[in-house]
Amino acid sequence: MATIDPPVFTGEPEPGVPPVLTGHHTPGSVTDDITRPIFSEIKPWWLVGFGISFALLMLFLMGAAKLVTVGTGVWGLNMPVAWGFAIINFVWWIGIGHAGTLISAILLLFRQEWRTSINRFAEAMTLFAVACAGMFPILHLGRPWLFYWLMPYPNQMSLWPQFQSPLIWDVFAVSTYATVSLLFWFTGLIPDLASLRDRAKNIWVQRLAGIFSLGWRGSAKHWQNYEALYLLLAGLSTPLVLSVHTVVSFDFAISIVPGWHTTVFPPYFVAGAVFAGFAMVFTLMLPLRPLFGLKDYITDRHLQAMAKVMLTTGLIVAYGYIVEIFVAWYSGNVYEWGMVKNRFTGPFKFQYLMLWVCNIFVPQLLWIKRVRTSPIVLWLVSMAINVGMWLERYIIVVVSLARDFLPSSWDVYAGTRWDWAIYVGTIGLFMALIFLFIRFLPVISIFEVRHLAHEKSHHHEAAT
Numbered sequence: 001m002a003t004i005d006p007p008v009f010t011g012e013p014e015p016g017v018p019p020v021l022t023g024h025h026t027p028g029s030v031t032d033d034i035t036r037p038i039f040s041e042i043k044p045w046w047l048v049g050f051g052i053s054f055a056l057l058m059l060f061l062m063g064a065a066k067l068v069t070v071g072t073g074v075w076g077l078n079m080p081v082a083w084g085f086a087i088i089n090f091v092w093w094i095g096i097g098h099a100g101t102l103i104s105a106i107l108l109l110f111r112q113e114w115r116t117s118i119n120r121f122a123e124a125m126t127l128f129a130v131a132c133a134g135m136f137p138i139l140h141l142g143r144p145w146l147f148y149w150l151m152p153y154p155n156q157m158s159l160w161p162q163f164q165s166p167l168i169w170d171v172f173a174v175s176t177y178a179t180v181s182l183l184f185w186f187t188g189l190i191p192d193l194a195s196l197r198d199r200a201k202n203i204w205v206q207r208l209a210g211i212f213s214l215g216w217r218g219s220a221k222h223w224q225n226y227e228a229l230y231l232l233l234a235g236l237s238t239p240l241v242l243s244v245h246t247v248v249s250f251d252f253a254i255s256i257v258p259g260w261h262t263t264v265f266p267p268y269f270v271a272g273a274v275f276a277g278f279a280m281v282f283t284l285m286l287p288l289r290p291l292f293g294l295k296d297y298i299t300d301r302h303l304q305a306m307a308k309v310m311l312t313t314g315l316i317v318a319y320g321y322i323v324e325i326f327v328a329w330y331s332g333n334v335y336e337w338g339m340v341k342n343r344f345t346g347p348f349k350f351q352y353l354m355l356w357v358c359n360i361f362v363p364q365l366l367w368i369k370r371v372r373t374s375p376i377v378l379w380l381v382s383m384a385i386n387v388g389m390w391l392e393r394y395i396i397v398v399v400s401l402a403r404d405f406l407p408s409s410w411d412v413y414a415g416t417r418w419d420w421a422i423y424v425g426t427i428g429l430f431m432a433l434i435f436l437f438i439r440f441l442p443v444i445s446i447f448e449v450r451h452l453a454h455e456k457s458h459h460h461e462a463a464t
Contacts, residue, residue: 020114023296027450034442053431060425072142074418081401081413086140088393093133099277100126105237114305116448117297123185128433130178132426166250173247177240184233191447245273258339259400268320275313276389282382286375300373307372314363342403358388
């Protein structure tokens with residue numbers, strides 16, 4: 001049966017390479033440190049953060065209620081901009097969700113030991129981001145209670161979804177991605193849930209952790225089955241990282257609208273998704289690192305490795321921007337070239353300029369090692385990328401639709417207060433889920449870090 005070879009811990013780091021685990025930790029101290037936020041008293045900052053997130057979540061519910069009772073007319077949609085914030089935010093959230101699967105599955109298969117301290121958090125972020133993304137297509141239906149019409153279920157009218165529509169492809173791609181990601185995340189949690197069960201003093205916590213740990217006792221047979229399943233799910237998740245955002249890019253690429261009909265979109269969207277996902281991991285992880293006292297587990301090695309991934313994917317995104325301009329010029333198509341000129345000089349030129357600043361120029365700071373090891377600067381860079389990637393989706397969706405083939409149909413688009421309420425509200429939903437996660441579940445994989453601590457102590461004993 002296939003098994004996962006654990007990451008080979010090299011003991012002392014190579015010269016110039018920060019260690020992946022600092023401090024003198026035993027397996028017991030690792031478990032104490034990671035489970036402390038769960039079993040300790042609720043901190044004031046957690047209450048404040050969760051309260052703000054919950055208030056934003058209520059804003060989302062208010063916006064959704066307005067939409068359901070009045071209709072999509074409350075949004076800023078017009079003709080020809082029939083797609084607006086809904087598709088912009090859908091693509092943005094889906095992109096954010098990609099980093100979790102990349103860190104967990106692909107880096108696992110490549111035996112990258114630095115993934116072990118950040119994979120659990122990134123996986124949870126994936127699930128919550130996909131949940132936020134799913135809100136927008138459902139609300140965009142206008143009658144969200146009929147969302148199941150998108151599914152190919154047998155019915156007496158013999159009606160089927162339009163399988164030639166890329167929006168239906170989205171349904172299958174995103175639902176498959178969400179399902180596999182949930183299974184992958186839950187499978188990785190099973191040994192840690194057993195640790196919570198064994199340490200909990202509250203009877204209800206013991207029972208709940210006992211139920212969801214599926215009777216885990218840590219026997220050799222349990223580990224063998226676990227490793228086989230985890231490897232299988234990693235193998236399933238890896239192609240999904242590439243396929244999901246490729247399918248999402250087809251929403252645009254198979255059309256003939258200037259600015260959308262381009263073959264560079266699939267790789268460009270995938271790279272942009274990883275770029276945005278790592279930026280969001282930084283945005284959330286960097287403040288939590290000192291708040292939970294996790295600097296020994298999330299070291300400079302993690303910061304540098306993630307910054308390098310972000311820099312690499314950012315360069316691919318920059319290449320995509322340049323290819324778009326070159327192909328529009330080289331094709332000789334007046335509509336494509338007109339779209340490019342409109343981006344630089346039209347009514348949305350400020351948003352386009354900010355996109356270049358946030359996504360291209362600011363990430364170049366990551367070439368500097370001092371920047372890659374500075375949490376504050378990394379956080380600022382990641383925030384700029386979050387804004388830049390949202391603007392990228394805004395430019396792709398709005399500019400091409402606002403200036404289509406017929407000048408007589410041109411119009412200007414802007415989101416209404418209800419567009420913004422629903423968008424900001426999903427950020428509240430995402431943050432509320434993150435706050436609940438860090439309160440009730442281990443944010444770092446306990447058993448994988450315990451393995452690193454054991455290997456480190458074993459190496460130290462052998463050296464002495």
